[in-house]
Amino acid sequence: MFKLPFLVLVSLAGLSTVASAACPTSVPGDTAEAIRANAERVQCLQQEVEQDSRRRQYELELRANRDAINNLQLQRRFDNLPRYEPPQVFGQQHFVFR
Numbered sequence: 168m169f170k171l172p173f174l175v176l177v178s179l180a181g182l183s184t185v186a187s188a189a190c191p192t193s194v195p196g197d198t199a200e201a202i203r204a205n206a207e208r209v210q211c212l213q214q215e216v217e218q219d220s221r222r223r224q225y226e227l228e229l230r231a232n233r234d235a236i237n238n239l240q241l242q243r244r245f246d247n248l249p250r251y252e253p254p255q256v257f258g259q260q261h262f263v264f265r
Contacts, residue, residue, distance in 0.1 A: 190215060 190211035194204040 191204060191208050193208055194201040
């Protein structure tokens with residue numbers, strides 16, 4: 168049950184590591200090429216942050232869905248418990264207190 172979410176997290180972590188390696192390093196200087204290269208790097212990093220936030224949102228939704236399923240299973244177990252019937256000690260007698 169816990170293996171699937173763990174595998175999903177490991178695979179997503181591996182993908183984000185690949186994305187980090189894909190972004191170019193910063194280029195020192197103030198030439199047009201350096202500015203363009205740094206702008207591309209910033210754009211790449213922004214995309215990486217967007218992917219990471221999307222992944223975290225999916226993880227939160229997955230956790231919420233898993234919790235909802237667990238709650239439903241617990242509620243079903245609770246509903247299937249045998250009903251307690253208190254013993255009829257006094258039978259059908261009605262007592263009138265005066």
